[in-house]
Amino acid sequence: MDKRVMLSIMLALAATAVQAARPQAADCRADEMNAFSTLPMLVPAGRGDRAGAAYCLANVRTEAVEVRNGAGGFAPPAALAVAAGGFKVNPGKVGNYHWLQAGEASQTGVITASTVHYFANPGPAPTAMLHLAKAELEIVPQPLPREHWHYRAGETWAFLVRFHDEPVKDTGVRLETSGGTQQVFRTDGEGIVRVTFPADVADEAPKGGHDHGRGGENRFVLAVGLTDQDGRYYLTGFNQVYGAAADAGRSLPYGLGFLALGGLAAVPLAIRRKESKHG
Amino acid sequence: MADAAPRFSLGRLRLAVQLIMLFVTVYGASLVGYYAADKITGSLPALSCAYDKQDGAYCILISTQHQLHHRVGEQIAQAGHFALSMIIPLAFTFLTFYLFFIVLNKAFCGWVCPLGTVQELLYRLGRRLKRPFRNLSETAARRLRPVKWGLLLLLVFALPVLAGLGVTPAITGDAFCQICPSRLATTLLTGDAEQLTIRQNNALAFAFGALANTLFGFVIIAALAVRQPFCRICPLMALNAAFQRLSPMRLVKSQHEKCEKCGICRQACPMDIPEIHHEHGRKAFSEDCTLCGRCAEFCPQDGVIQLKFGPLALFRSSRDYYKARFKRETPAGEARPVRWLSKPAAGESPDA
Numbered sequence: 035m036d037k038r039v040m041l042s043i044m045l046a047l048a049a050t051a052v053q054a055a056r057p058q059a060a061d062c063r064a065d066e067m068n069a070f071s072t073l074p075m076l077v078p079a080g081r082g083d084r085a086g087a088a089y090c091l092a093n094v095r096t097e098a099v100e101v102r103n104g105a106g107g108f109a110p111p112a113a114l115a116v117a118a119g120g121f122k123v124n125p126g127k128v129g130n131y132h133w134l135q136a137g138e139a140s141q142t143g144v145i146t147a148s149t150v151h152y153f154a155n156p157g158p159a160p161t162a163m164l165h166l167a168k169a170e171l172e173i174v175p176q177p178l179p180r181e182h183w184h185y186r187a188g189e190t191w192a193f194l195v196r197f198h199d200e201p202v203k204d205t206g207v208r209l210e211t212s213g214g215t216q217q218v219f220r221t222d223g224e225g226i227v228r229v230t231f232p233a234d235v236a237d238e239a240p241k242g243g244h245d246h247g248r249g250g251e252n253r254f255v256l257a258v259g260l261t262d263q264d265g266r267y268y269l270t271g272f273n274q275v276y277g278a279a280a281d282a283g284r285s286l287p288y289g290l291g292f293l294a295l296g297g298l299a300a301v302p303l304a305i306r307r308k309e310s311k312h313g
Numbered sequence: 314m315a316d317a318a319p320r321f322s323l324g325r326l327r328l329a330v331q332l333i334m335l336f337v338t339v340y341g342a343s344l345v346g347y348y349a350a351d352k353i354t355g356s357l358p359a360l361s362c363a364y365d366k367q368d369g370a371y372c373i374l375i376s377t378q379h380q381l382h383h384r385v386g387e388q389i390a391q392a393g394h395f396a397l398s399m400i401i402p403l404a405f406t407f408l409t410f411y412l413f414f415i416v417l418n419k420a421f422c423g424w425v426c427p428l429g430t431v432q433e434l435l436y437r438l439g440r441r442l443k444r445p446f447r448n449l450s451e452t453a454a455r456r457l458r459p460v461k462w463g464l465l466l467l468l469v470f471a472l473p474v475l476a477g478l479g480v481t482p483a484i485t486g487d488a489f490c491q492i493c494p495s496r497l498a499t500t501l502l503t504g505d506a507e508q509l510t511i512r513q514n515n516a517l518a519f520a521f522g523a524l525a526n527t528l529f530g531f532v533i534i535a536a537l538a539v540r541q542p543f544c545r546i547c548p549l550m551a552l553n554a555a556f557q558r559l560s561p562m563r564l565v566k567s568q569h570e571k572c573e574k575c576g577i578c579r580q581a582c583p584m585d586i587p588e589i590h591h592e593h594g595r596k597a598f599s600e601d602c603t604l605c606g607r608c609a610e611f612c613p614q615d616g617v618i619q620l621k622f623g624p625l626a627l628f629r630s631s632r633d634y635y636k637a638r639f640k641r642e643t644p645a646g647e648a649r650p651v652r653w654l655s656k657p658a659a660g661e662s663p664d665a
Contacts, residue, residue: 154379159348177347182363237514284510292523293509296530304537306445 062119103129201225341369386477
């Protein structure tokens with residue numbers, strides 16, 4: 035068979051395999067019915083790729099979602115139109131941490147959902163973007179996960195809760211996970227809530243590549259609600275994913291065993307041989 | 314840098330730079346900011362590990378594997394054909410790499426790489442512990458060279474692309490990182506033993522983990538007696554070697570009649586490079602050279618070996634420097650004992 039034909043067949047097979055592995059465009063309205071929480075969320079519809087990432091709105095209604103990529107300083111956010119209950123964010127050429135936020139205002143109050151999506155683009159550190167007040171009531175990660183350092187079960191991460199740019203002290207923050215955990219944490223005197231992710235993630239084999247050996251993962255939403263002096267109610271949620279615990283499915287004894295095996299193999303190099311005696 | 318001053322030594326300067334760079338590459342986030350490791354460069358020509366949560370910058374091998382996996386392999390699989398646009402981000406990664414590389418060339422291996430520094434410190438520990446000195450024969454040094462090129466082509470280039478195409482399992486998308494000893498060394502230096510653990514729920518992940526730990530165990534014990542054991546097969550050494558003629562920083566050796574009989578430079582070379590002894594001109598600057606400068610320090614002839622940046626000689630061998638250096642350390646790295654002599658009493662002969 036001609037080599038080019040062979041190559042075409044191989045590429046087509048590979049493309050089919052990749053397409054099969056890729057999550058299909060979600061029906062967001064159906065997805066919302068299956069949302070694990072009644073709290074406001076921006077739920078990823080699949081993992082996304084370099085070309086963009088699709089999200090569904092859950093428990094929040096709006097016609098446009100605000101996107102900040104951190105590259106524009108204090109510039110107004112870009113607006114993405116919501117269609118069929120979802121939207122797709124494209125990475126552009128700069129900016130890696132993208133802050134996505136959907137707000138629903140009514141006469142009685144404001145509901146906000148926010149999350150962060152990471153694209154492997156050049157761009158400024160997200161410090162200024164996080165510092166900027168983006169909603170009346172918000173939950174701000176302190177800090178954000180890095181590309182190779184994600185939220186994991188058993189780890190404790192800090193979040194700042196602020197209202198009109200002021201820390202919200204001694205207030206309950208609700209955690210709900212797709213693993214079924216519901217828990218309440220409290221902010222301290224500086225508005226910081228320290229959340230320990232629960233060990234409710236199923237241990238799955240790592241997929242590699244961008245999975246970075248994490249294996250399975252769950253979704254979580256952190257939410258806080260309060261009423262201001264005028265009686266308006268504010269509810270905000272920050273949602274993301276977290277992986278299995280660092281030691282899930284891993285063996286330290288095996289690790290130490292193979293380490294010792296390698297060390298033993300090198301011992302002949304590191305010991306002094308007895309010098310032979312002549313005469 | 315100047316010629317020999319009484320207390321000056323290029324080796325001491327290099328050790329100081331290595332220790333500073335070890336701090337920057339392993340704990341650098343505390344200096345440059347939590348997010349800066351994502352920002353400064355993902356193209357450092359030294360093994361700075363992204364799995365280290367406190368590092369200050371990423372190594373180019375990580376970016377290369379990710380881009381070949383996701384930007385090239387997966388894009389080819391989706392589009393059904395290859396397009397130039399697929400490798401443009403990769404080209405930018407290498408351009409960034411080159412902006413660093415043009416300044417220091419392979420001194421990134423000899424002065425910056427954290428794994429290189431760890432191996433050197435272990436070798437110094439081996440001298441303290443009276444471990445034997447083992448160097449590679451000329452034949453062995455030459456025969457080992459293709460291994461690093463093979464690892465570069467297979468683990469850094471081929472497997473990530475094949476993973477993106479869906480031909481090999483996705484875990485091979487960062488195949489070199491899976492076995493890299495620097496991942497284990499630098500994370501352990503931050504007190505994180507997670508990378509030492511091995512995944513049990515995936516056969517290939519288990520195999521990678523077993524290979525990585527065995528290799529790491531071998532390297533840390535072998536480094537007590539052998540200088541720079543992993544550097545000899547390091548794919549980043551190969552990548553750097555591919556660019557080494559494109560930087561004004563280089564090692565220069567001129568021909569001298571006493572060179573063939575001498576060979577102290579090769580004894581001093583931590584990579585046991587035969588060419589530094591037998592060759593001159595371009596050939597003396599071997600693909601294995603890390604620009605550590607030890608050959609120049611231990612060359613007893615004035616100006617025969619030089620570290621140069623363009624026309625500027627940064628360091629040149631000299632007989633006086635060699636004598637002072639040799640008093641403190643042998644070419645193989647054995648520290649010479651310092652003899653403290655009591656001051657002779659007035660009128661007393663020192664030899665009495």
